Amino acid sequence: MICSKAHFAALIRWPRGSRLAAAVLLAAAVSACGSSTSPGDTSTQTTAPVRPVTTTDADWKPVTDGLGRTGKFGDSNTVYRIPLVRSDLQVVTGGVPIKPGLSLGGYTAFAKYADTTMVMGDLIVTEAELPKVTDALQAHGIAQTALHKHLLEQTPQVWWTHIHAMGDPAQLAAGIKAALDATSIPPAAVPPAQQPAVDLDTAGIDAALGRKGTPDNGLYKFNLARGETIVDEGHVVPPTFGVTTTVNFQPLGQGKAAINGDVAMTEPEVQQVIQALRAGNIALVTLHNHSLTDDPRLFYLHYWAVDDAVALAKAMRTVVDATNLAK
Numbered sequence: 001m002i003c004s005k006a007h008f009a010a011l012i013r014w015p016r017g018s019r020l021a022a023a024v025l026l027a028a029a030v031s032a033c034g035s036s037t038s039p040g041d042t043s044t045q046t047t048a049p050v051r052p053v054t055t056t057d058a059d060w061k062p063v064t065d066g067l068g069r070t071g072k073f074g075d076s077n078t079v080y081r082i083p084l085v086r087s088d089l090q091v092v093t094g095g096v097p098i099k100p101g102l103s104l105g106g107y108t109a110f111a112k113y114a115d116t117t118m119v120m121g122d123l124i125v126t127e128a129e130l131p132k133v134t135d136a137l138q139a140h141g142i143a144q145t146a147l148h149k150h151l152l153e154q155t156p157q158v159w160w161t162h163i164h165a166m167g168d169p170a171q172l173a174a175g176i177k178a179a180l181d182a183t184s185i186p187p188a189a190v191p192p193a194q195q196p197a198v199d200l201d202t203a204g205i206d207a208a209l210g211r212k213g214t215p216d217n218g219l220y221k222f223n224l225a226r227g228e229t230i231v232d233e234g235h236v237v238p239p240t241f242g243v244t245t246t247v248n249f250q251p252l253g254q255g256k257a258a259i260n261g262d263v264a265m266t267e268p269e270v271q272q273v274i275q276a277l278r279a280g281n282i283a284l285v286t287l288h289n290h291s292l293t294d295d296p297r298l299f300y301l302h303y304w305a306v307d308d309a310v311a312l313a314k315a316m317r318t319v320v321d322a323t324n325l326a327k
Contacts (some may be wrong), residue, residue: 049231052078052111052118052238059169063110066173067180069188074109074240081109081240086124086158088186093154096258096306101219102250103150103260106185108163108176109241116166118232119176120241120291125183127157132182137163140175148286150260150302162290166233192217199251200309208313209247209320220257222247226264227324231295242290243298245323247316249309257309259316262300265323270299272322277303280315 052075060080064070071082084106091098098104108121119142125133137144146162163179165172196218205220206212213220223246225239237243246261259282263273270287277284285302305312 047234049229049234049236050113050115051236052113054078055080055112059112060110062170063173066170067108067177071109075238079109079111079238079240081107083107083188084121084123084180084185085188086185087189088184089124089126089156089158091151091154091156091158093151093304094306096250096252098151098154098258098260099217099219099250101216101221102248102258104158106160107242110169110172111235111238111241112169113235116235117169117172118166118235118237119163119172120237121163121176122242122290123161123163123179123183124185125159125161127159129183130159130161133161133179136178136182137161137175140171140178141165141167142172142175142179143292145292146288146290148288148302150262150285152283152285152304164232164291166235198249199253200249200257201255204310205249205313208310209317213247213249218251220249220251222261224320225326226298227326228296230298232291233293237294243294245320245325247313247320249312251309252306255308255310256306257312258304258306259309259312260302260304262302263319263323265299265301266296267299269323270301273301273319276315276319276322277301280312280318281305281307282312282315282319 054077069082071080074081085100086104087100089104104124106122106124108119110117110119123133142163142165144161145164148160150160195215198215198218198220200220202213202220211222213222223244225244230237230243243264245264248261249257249259251257265273282303282305285304287299287301290300
């Protein structure tokens with residue numbers, strides 16, 4: 001609806017006896033000025049968000065050439081995700097040596113839209129690297145949207161910084177390459193020809209969580225998408241960008257596991273998730289946002305525990321059931 005001074009001028013010209021009724025009608029109209037949403041609609045989206053388009057390897061050649069790394073497609077070939085795993089670090093937390101796949105799996109993900117290319121990611125950096133990485137990102141116009149830790153006490157101290165930018169793919173890659181050059185992140189390792197056995201009761205874990213996990217180089221993982229469509233700056237953000245709940249199990253022998261990951265939540269879910277984690281004796285690490293402008297607004301809670309793997313899976317079932325996951 002378009003509102004102007006003409007509406008108020010028209011009110012003045014009404015006969016005196018009719019002005020009260022006219023005022024009521026005008027007040028209702030003014031309250032709708034500028035609004036295109038229906039009553040009860042809490043979404044901040046006023047226009048249809050732009051969806052990513054299907055791509056091929058050729059579309060990402062400027063990115064892979066610029067970064068000197070390749071990735072894999074996700075979400076029906078709309079997202080191209082490049083792993084940036086810190087396999088060079090020997091991180092220990094709570095006396096547990098952390099396998100890179102449990103907590104140190106950084107990445108950068110790209111998607112093309114009709115009007116631009118978007119990149120999001122999570123860079124894992126040491127405290128010594130962090131200032132130089134920050135300066136490189138800022139110099140190239142790549143925003144840092146979060147800075148936090150995924151683990152409790154740890155040696156060495158490691159930080160996770162989320163990134164976001166839109167623009168030309170080659171320029172985006174150049175900015176990320178400048179940040180990577182300030183780190184010791186190694187090239188991607190060649191995946192094993194055959195997945196090693198997972199030393200856990202994976203059938204019991206699946207039954208407890210009500211979902212089937214994926215073996216990953218001796219670890220056992222769950223990557224759970226939310227039920228809503230996530231939008232950032234008017235562009236749909238598919239799950240491969242990292243807007244998901246993750247549950248990672250690292251075997252420790254005799255049926256025990258360390259678990260680490262994060263739970264993606266909307267504001268009404270946060271306290272329920274916290275209560276469910278603590279009911280399962282699972283420690284909270286950090287609670288934060290990963291993005292500045294996502295809709296719905298998502299919060300992420302990182303957690304940590306060491307216990308019987310199936311018992312942990314049962315506890316995590318209550319946690320994930322407190323959120324709106326995709327069916």
